[in-house]
Amino acid sequence: MIDDxxxxxxxLHDTQAKDEKNRRTHGNGKPDQKLPGKQKSKDN
Structure with missing residues (x-):
């Protein structure tokens, strides 16, 4: 029982940590706070 x-x-803690990371990455619905994702640059 205690092991469960x-x-x-x-x-739960793992899920909360992932949620927090996603929120930081996706800007909490505020596009101006989004971190840049991986994008292929067109000048190569």
């Missing part, structure tokens, strides 16, 4: 709880909490 610990596993759930670890998964």
């Amino acid at each position: 709880t610990r596993s759930y909490v670890n998964k």
Whole structure:
């Protein structure tokens, strides 16, 4: 029972960390705060 709880909490923390990273990458719906993604430059 305790192992199930610990596993759930670890998964929850992992999910929250991923959500936070996604929010930073995608700017929380504010396009001006988005970090640049990988783009192929056209001047090569």
